[in-house]
Each structure stands twice: as C-alpha cells, then as structure tokens.
Amino acid sequence: MTTRRIYYDDSFAREFTANVLSCDPVPYPERQAWELILDATALYPTSGGQPCDLGKIGEANVLDVRDDSDEIAHIVDRGVGLGSVRGCVDWTRRFDHMQQHTGQHLLSAIFQERFGLRTVSFHLGSVISTIDLRGPEPSDAILEGAERAANQVIFDDRPVNVRYGTAEELADLGVRKEVDRQGILRAIEIEGTDLQPCGGTHVRRTTQIGLMLVRRCTKIRQDWRVEFACGGRVERIARSDFQQLQRAAEQLKCALNDVAESAERAIAMRDAQFKESRALLPRLAEAEATLALQATAPGPDGRRLIARIFQEDAQAEYLGHFASQLAKAENTIALLAHVPCGHLFFAQHPSAGQEMNTLLKQVVDQLGGKGGGTRDFSRGRLNEPAKAELAIALGRELLSKKISDSI
C-alpha cells in the first residue's frame, strides 16, 4: 500500500486526518517503539539531506519517520489503534527545515550559474547546514558574491513552484540536475532562478527564506564545503556573534569595531613579555644560585649538596637554568625537583666526582618514571609528581651512601 504524501502538494499542512493501516512493536534503541503506517501523512521522512519531521499521531509522539520507497514508516512511542486518526507536524522544526532547504536550492543555483561550481551534496544540520561544491576553490569574494546574490533573489519575493513532468519535459524547461528516473517527476522552481528535481518540502515564496548567511568554506577531500544558514537561524547566529564580540570588547576594554586590532595588540604584548621574562630566567637563576651557594656550607668531604623542591611558582625550565648555574661551582651537586609536574634535575660540577645519570636512573627506577643524561647533568620525570619530595630524599640518601662507601 502506498502512503499518500500530503507534503508533496501542500508543504504548509500542519494537521491532517488519516487511517492507521498497521501499528506494530519495532526494535528501537533504549525504549519501546512501534512502527505505524498510515494511508496518508504530512510528516516528511528523512531523505535528500533533510532530517525527518517530528510531531504527533493521535496520542503518540513521533520519534522518527522513514522512507520505505512506497510506504512511509512512522516510529512512535506508543501503540495507536487502527482506523481514523489525527496527526500534526512540529511546525517550528519543519518551517526551519523548509527555510534551510529552499535556501539550499537557491544557493546551489547561484554557485552553479554565476561561478560554475556544482553542488555534489547537501547536509541540513541542527545549527549550520552545508553544501559541497566541486571545482576550483571559491574565493572570499565568490562566497560573499553568492550570499549577496541569494539575498537579492530573497528580497525579490519570487514564487517557489512545484512542477510535475517527465524527465524529458523537465529537461526542456531547463532542469538543473539530470535524472534517469522514469515516470512523472516532481521538480521545484524558484521563478527565474532555478528548476531542479526534488521530493522535499519548501517555502512558497523566496521572502520566506528570510535571509541567507554564508559562513566558512573548508576543503573536504576533492570538494569545497560551504557552511550556510537561513531564516530564523541567521537571527540567532547574528545575536550570538554580537554577544561574543561584546564579551571580547569588554575583556579588551575597547570599542566593538576595535576588537580585532585590540586582540592583535594584546597578543603581541603578551608574546613580547613572555620573551622578556624567559630571557630573565638564566639571570635570575644565576643570582639565586649565588645566594644558595653562599648559604650552603660544604660537608666534611668538602662537597656541597644543594637539594631543593620547587612548587607552582617556578617553571620546569627555570630548574634547568638553576641546576646549570649551581653546577658551575666546584665540588657542588644539585638535586632539584618540580612538584607540579614531577621533573627532576640532577647536576654536578665535574670535580664533585659522582655520576648524575646513574643516580637519576636509580631514583626513577625505584619510584617510577624515566630520564637520562650525562655524568654531570641529568633530567627526568616521575610518573607521579607527588613523589617529588621522596625522589629528592632518595637521591640524597643514595648519594651519601656512595660518598661514604668511597671514603
């Protein structure tokens, strides 16, 4: 039995009466569901890049609508008895889809007619829709030109007509897409702009598209994916763009028109300050090392051991500089750990006569982590940064054992 598609002739039908032909339980993810077949429906099934309608049939909520060639299957959340039933379409959702879908016909026609870029696919998303164009990369000027031309056709308030005819008849009328299907075909005409075969739902006049907004273009395999939005979505996008801009302007303490320049200046300043503070690290490390060496007396064996644990207020990079500076002093050994990320730096002046790489390896092997380096300078990282203090204590212990063994 064929389901009559009410939306073919009246895409503005929001309510309808039909006969329930069957209603049977059907497997559906995570809930009970029934497959319901009617003799006629105003609900559009998922097809041609457009998501299905939602709505109600009797007391049942529609979860999905599927196109099974002749029949349309409604997936609903409860059983519905056979016989006559009232149905309704979730109109907000449907009208939004009609705006995007008719807008797509218009945009595709303009890209093809004016810029020679053929549409090879269409996707109607929940926020942004896309068409994939085949041909050379569309420049910003082309994207903007297509948007402006589409809006001109929208402002012209042209009728959007449904036409029927054989493939031959439609070809004579200048149909955009060639079709090899037999019998009577349905085509959508935007007067004076476009004619193409389509089984979808569309608005009646171009003004109902509202407004066309073309956004990003990205390369997808061999094609160009153009993002666009129409109608009520353009209003929501413009509102959200404005709010974002306003937030950025408040943060940057500048006028809306100056956001880009202000951001560039702020980033340039941040980069310069980062470079400056980085350049200061070795000098700061040198000064701190001098103080540390002055404050630490050599042990009975004449060696000076400086062990230190750094917290969040230092960067791991600073520890490297500090270790290098300490290791410039004769008979000095530095054992440093960074608590936030578990970095370890073991360094010595060659005259201290130990093996920093062996020592570091023993510590990370015992506590978990990895690292390596030379006899005089080694670095590593603990798997668990919380063991930083333990690592330094262990390093000290192993070192004093070695030194006492060697005496």
Ligand SMILES: [Zn+2]
């Ligand atoms: Zn269409």
